[in-house]
Amino acid sequence: MEGKEIIKLTETIRFVSILLLVYWIYDYKMNHGLGMAVTFYHVILGVLILMIGILVHLLIKNQTSMFESHNKNVNRERVRYLTKILIFPLLAVILYGTNYYTKFQAELSDSSEISLYQDYQLTNQSVESNKIVSKDSMYAIIEKYKKSTVLLQSRNLHREISWKESKFGGYPNMESFSEYPKCDICKSSLNFVFQLYKKDFPEFYFPVDANIFQLFRCPNYNCNESFSDRYDQKMFHYYSKVDCKKNKVLIKLKNVGDLIEPEVPDCYLKSLVTSDYPKFDDYKSTDWAKLDSNLKESLLDESIEKYVTKSYTKIGGYPSFTQSSYYPKCNCGRIKEFLFQLSSDFPKKADLGIMIGDAGNIYYYICTHCGEKSIESYWDCS
Ligand SMILES: [Zn+2]
Ligand SMILES: [Zn+2]
Structure with missing residues (x-):
């Protein structure tokens, strides 16, 4: 084969390859390949093998004599x-790079997009090993969200727990009350849920002049404020300053009704x-x-x-929403922080008998800039 003929042949192959390349890029961008990718790779591979063959052929032959008749400036022509x-x-x-980029973009968007590239994925091992690397970076993304939470675990010891301790149920610290708290709507005596002393929970929010937080609940399903946006049954919370020297004995009137x-029940409260x-x-x-x-x-x-959101009663961390998430906005414009949640979900042998809707939770939020008055609640259930 003469040098001129070879040049003519390579010119033709080059021209066809460029046309195929342009079509391939158009096809891949517009139609996500339509299964053409693998076939096209075989064509390109074939062209490459042919070109390498020609190159080797030329190197073996005396190149100088081949080009002499074509052009006198041998070196320029050879270059x-x-x-x-x-x-x-x-x-x-360029082909490999474009394809790799398109595939990477598809991975970022949607799994249904990825399936269109599966034929190609199966033939490409290097892309597979790249996925393992990106798996680590995916876990790194999740780890960014890691927060600390304090689970309020209950344990029914079937004995009275002192009012001087952080605890669930039983008789609370009544130092700052003049009468046993009642629901302002239905006048039922409230059920005491839990109390937290600042000494036990320094990470919990306390106003500067308070050292105890107490949570109560209206026990009346038929209360006019039951099942509002904020709670299933009306909730009440109190911050006060106590010295734990002498408790008040206040009579809790019995609530009647079905x-x-x-x-x-009086339960030991253990934090985890x-x-x-x-x-x-x-x-x-x-x-x-x-x-x-x-x-x-x-x-x-x-x-x-x-990576499961902890579902029990807890302070801080993330609300274990059973429906879509909700974070209220404060009057000051800030998004309120999650303070704590009261859950219907308690480990076995530690059931407090609280059922929030259908196995739901009540979430409390606070704007720490605006303090106690910004505390509000929200609830959901399955
Ligand atoms: Zn009530
Ligand atoms: Zn605020």
Whole structure:
């Protein structure tokens, strides 16, 4: 084969390859490949093998004599000729790069998009190993959300717990009350839920002049304020300053009626500090989009125990919403922080007998800039 003929042939192949390349990019961008990718790779591979073959052929032959009749400036022509051959590996690099980029973009967006690339994925091992690396970065994204939470664990010891201790149920510290608290709506005597002393829970919010937080609940299902936006049954909380020297003995009038929630039994309150992760819709949408479909599914069906939002009664961490997440806005314009939640979910043998709607939770929020008056609640259930 003469040098001129070879040049003519490579010119034709180059022209066809560029046309195919332009079509391929158009096809991939517009129609996500339509299964053309693998076929096209075989074509490109074939062209490359052919070009390498020609190159080797030329190197074996005496190149100088081949080009002499074509052009007198041998060196210039040789450089030009080599450039024409080298364009193919360059095209291959561009092709691979574009395809890799398109695939990476598809991974970021949607799992249904990824399925269109599955044929290609199966033929490309290097992309598979890249996925393992990105798995680590996905866990790094989740770890960014890690928060500390204090679980308020209850234990029924079947004996009275002192009013001087942080506890669930029984008789509370009544130092700052003049009568046993009643519901302002239905006048039922409230059920005492729990009390937290600042000495036991320094991480909890206390106004500067308070050292105890107490939570009460209207036991009357038929109270006119039952099932509002804020609670299933009306909730009451009090901050006060106590010295724990002498308690008041206040009479709690018995509530009568069929639909009265039982009193919370006297229970030991033990705190357990652990880590907490949010429900899926508390992730930023940009972070959520970076997780692959398997990991998203595991977070949604809560199959990775470590990343499950703790569902019990707890201080801080993340609200374990049973419906979509909710964070109220303060009058000052800030989004309120999650303070604590009271849950219907208690471990076995530690049931407080509180049922919030249908196995729901009441969430408390605070704007720490605005203090106690900004505290508000919200509830949901399954
Ligand atoms: Zn009431
Ligand atoms: Zn505020």
